[in-house]
Amino acid sequence: MNFKVYILAISTIIVGLVELIVGGILPVMADDLHITIGTAGQLITIYALVYAIAGPVLLSLTAKIERKKLYLITLFIFFIGNIITYFSPNFTFIMIARVITATSAALVIVLSLTITSKIVEPEHRAKALGIIYMGISSSLVLGVPLGIVLTNALGWRSVFLGIATLTIGSLILIYIFLEKIPPENTQPLSVQFKALANKKIAGAHLATLFMLAGHYTIYAYFTPFLETTLHLNQYWVSICYFLFGLAAVGGGALGGGLADRIGSQKSILLIIGAFAIVLLILPYSTFSFPVFLVLMMIWGALSWSINPAQQDYIIRSDPDTSDIHQSFNNSALQIGIALGSGIGGLVMEYTGSVTRTTTVGSIVVVIAFICAVVSLKIPAQWQHSESINRIR
Incomplete structure (x- = not known):
């Protein structure tokens, strides 16, 4: 298996952690921010909605950008979103940060999938995509217990600082090991939705x-x-x-x-x-x-x-x-x-x-x-x- 697939999988694990990791620490976040748990739960809802919409739209809008460059830019924006979350003084800033991280994470995931399908042989494509999804699933199912452990030890903000730190590592790996991947001819967004x-x-x-x-x-x-x-x-x-x-x-x-x-x-x-x-x-x-x-x-x-x-x-x-x-x-x-x-x-x-x-x-x-x-x-x-x- 092409080792670059594993590097992409690492990135999907890191960006995937942000989505559901909030679920296990909602009471702590709500108490610290002086809001109800129901209000804090909107952080999960807004993330899912933005994520679902952002992927297809951004993939089309960024179609003419070289893939490696776009991947690095998107990872950096994801890093910024987590830093904003770490320093956020109130719920409003955290909500803004969630929009940023959801948007960038959606594009990183879809780029990981599309790049993987291009860098492996067709007969190994399903297995390679399985590795990427193994990264996505592991981040979603293991994120909650990981978030609880870190929050209990260092506070809920440490979760997002930790993800930001891991993102830097992913940026370095992608920069070193992933070759430039030229963009392909892409139809306009209106046509693609058709x-x-x-x-x-x-x-x-x-x-x-x-x-x-x-x-x-x-x-x-x-x-x-x-x-x-x-x-x-x-x-x-x-x-x-x-x-x-x-x-x-x-x-x-x-x-x-x-x-x-x-x-x-x-x-x-x-x-x-x-x-x-x-x-x-x-x-x-x-x-x-x-x-x-x-x-x-x-x-x-x-x-x-x-x-x-x-x-x-x-x-x-x-x-x-x-x-x-x-x-x-x-x-x-x-x-x-x-x-x-x-x-x-x-x-x-x-x-x-x-x-x-x-x-x-x-x-x-x-x-x-x-x-x-x-x-x-x-x-x-x-x-x-x-x-x-x-x-x-």
């Missing part, structure tokens, strides 16, 4: 969105699930989060390897189908803690294994607009996270049962499976056009 009219790829985006929505319907409320069904204390809850995180990190590489072996299309259906089944039977495994741990780690691995296959599938389905669709797919992931958290909250509010979130989450994943099936049945537009040209 690419969503491609029903085949739109179905793939919806599959990503609903799978992550189903996942976060339960994962966003995993702590009360563990406390209610298994009566675990905080120590064992932390152990579960750690094991889940390890499984999720490995899931990215697992999905990429699977796609390389059996193909992206079969992998997508296999992963989504298995994911729906695991969520459905999860509450029934709580009779035995060891059995639950095994099923939980399968859930964790499957939760992020879909992404490499999806990215490879998107590239193969429409190479001409693959860059913008990779960004759209990453945005769909973010929207899915927000949607799933909202659905889970509604389920708990109206049923009063955290275990019902698994059933609802499984149903949402079934919707993802249907979207994937519909997408796979639609012929690729570019292949159809090539066939017509050959006939002519």
Whole structure:
């Protein structure tokens, strides 16, 4: 595997930490800033919304800039955003900093994906993308416990100073090891958004969105699930989060390897189908803690294994607009996270049962499976056009 892929993966880990790391330290931040926890929670909401929109838009607006130069500039802006957070005197400044970090992180992630797809051989592309997603997933699932540990030891501001310091290291690695990558001819933004009219790829985006929505319907409320069904204390809850995180990190590489072996299309259906089944039977495994741990780690691995296959599938389905669709797919992931958290909250509010979130989450994943099936049945537009040209 091209070692540059691992350097890009390191960058995705660093920028990915900022998104959900706030979730574990909201009470501390709220108390220090003299605001309610609900108000502090807006830091997560605004980040997700800005992130989802910024990726596709910025990828288009910066299309004519050499890729390495753009990567370095974006990482530096991300560094500035974290420094602003560290020195912020009030909530308003932190909110501004969150917009800056969300915008820059979105572009770093999509650049990492698009650059990776260009610097590796096609037969290894899914596996390479799996490594990038392993970086993304590891930052998302391990960020919360890491943030809690640092906050308890050094205060919540140390979290963002630490991320800023790591960003400097990433800047140095990218500057030294990544070669210049010329920009490609890119269509105007208005034309690129019309690419969503491609029903085949739109179905793939919806599959990503609903799978992550189903996942976060339960994962966003995993702590009360563990406390209610298994009566675990905080120590064992932390152990579960750690094991889940390890499984999720490995899931990215697992999905990429699977796609390389059996193909992206079969992998997508296999992963989504298995994911729906695991969520459905999860509450029934709580009779035995060891059995639950095994099923939980399968859930964790499957939760992020879909992404490499999806990215490879998107590239193969429409190479001409693959860059913008990779960004759209990453945005769909973010929207899915927000949607799933909202659905889970509604389920708990109206049923009063955290275990019902698994059933609802499984149903949402079934919707993802249907979207994937519909997408796979639609012929690729570019292949159809090539066939017509050959006939002519």
